[in-house]
Amino acid sequence: MRRLSRLIGTTSAALALLASTAFAYPDPGHVTGDVVVHDPTMIRTSTGYVLYSTHGYLEARTSTDRIAFSRAGSAFRTPPSWWRAYSSGNDPWAPDISQHGGRYLLYYAVSSFGSNHSAIGLATSSTGQPGSWTDQGVVYSTTTSSDHNAIDPNLLVDSSGRWWLSFGSHWTGIRMIRLDPSTGKRLPGDGTLHHLATRPDAPRAVEAPHIVRHGDHYYLFASYDRCCAGTSSTYKVKVGRSTSPTGPYTDRSGRSMLNGGGTPVLETHGRVIGPGGQSIMRDVDGDLLVYHYYDGADNGTPKLGINLLGWDSDGWPYVY
Template identity: 85%
Template sequence: MRRLFRLTATAACALALMGASFAYPNPGRVTGDVVVHDPTMIRTSSNYVLYSTHGYLEARTSTDRINFTRAGSAFRTPPSWWRTYSSGNDPWAPDISQQGGRYLMYYAVSSFGSNNSAIGLATSSTGQPGTWSDQGVVYATTTSNDHNAIDPNLLVDASGRWWLSFGSYWTGIRMVRLDPATGKRHSSDRTLHHLATRPDAPYAVEAPDIIRHGSHYYLFASYDRCCAGLDSTYKIKVGRSTSPTGPYTDRSGRSMLSGGGTMVLETHGSIVGPGGQSVMSDVDGDLLVYHYYDGNANGTPKLGVNLIGWDSAGWPYVY
């Protein structure tokens, strides 16, 4: 698979350098238990661990990044505070990273279509399923707020500052600063930054994931309608900024606060509504990890994994 990825990348990179367009690639080969929503993945010392929405944060493991086996969930039992935001104790959209020798996982608890929502934090010494300890609520919203506390993503910037981006519909993507000592909101910097929105109702942009590449920060976000099987219109766009707090603009210079965003991946062939993405660095490069709806399987949500390339102007593409 990796050799094929590299051969495909050569052709894709050549087209990108020439400014030409090319067809979106199909997801890289994955097998086993790959029915997921909102996947996040990390490589530990012993395996790959992937977490996703539902089931106390469903877990899957792999030794080769191809074959995935269901391995329980992050939590064995739900923390008591979940019930305030989800009557079914149903957590969503985890974000896993390793910071300072421990694993952190931010995740959301809410119900569909509501912004009575909270972002929680869990920690683990190994990152493996069943080993996570609840650290409580990091940020919450109520129905009186103009934004939504779901779809969290941790960014550690070039200066070592910690930031949490999040958001869905309402007024789009927001960001707050965190304290690295606690992983929770910074006590002296309470600014609520605004990174991206849509100028048109229902303001359908969500699931931020921000990475640093070169001299820029890149905000990947999911646009339009998720979770509707073959009727989903999800797609992944990106903007970039020289500051973690923005402003983020697309390739044409349009702000992501005005509906801007450069397309990274959208529906093509039987690959419907790709989104819910996260970006992971591995030994062979950066990976886009996402879900899509399989047109050859009645719209079943599946795991997608593609390598990310960078063109001569510093913009990402998948191959």
């Protein structure tokens, strides 16, 4: 849709090479309206696009064309009572929306900044629209004695129909559990906590996993370094891949994501500072990278970024 005319005739390999250097990263696609967001997740319904993001009982925005976005309330009208145990301000974060079996699912986190006293919740809806969600309670939680953090959830349904939830931030990085498709919660009898990615250096700043299947591989996208600091943010998106949803995930050079590996997908460039908090959406014109960034031309205001996501001849993603 956006900027495609100037890219006609450019091979995917050439585009990937251009995207491999920060100065050549493309600007976000053109969006208008209410686009001040953190940690966006988006889906296309029968009535258009619905986007949810961090804060405000999970802020909602709608669009008919993926360009003009309008505020449309929030996922929840009132906060579930259990939120208060994890956030004194009843402030949910980092939603993840998907549709399976005729119902919409919204995983999200409740926590406070810098703490791993955190919980991941689940809500369901028949329409996916703001205000229509029914909370299903806690899916997974961590305490201050845990070595990982239950935030930034993402649902994956693998090629065999198994359900998985990846999540994590700092501490020991990205973790994964198996879910029961009938409930959307942890599969009874399976207590395995898989380890997908971390950093060898404190504070082990990797978070916001999102896993998609493409071809014969699963691709783990994650946000690295410092978020939420306006023009001082150093956030960036990296990726690794595996033939199994539980890993091991390695980057283009073969380095494990359990040892700091990760191939850059999108980094700071021009006025686009600290892009991250990403999700992947499959739309009629291809895969999309949906993310937030801090606008260096607008005092570091967090804004919505949307780019098409291509795949080069070796199967690695790039934005354009």
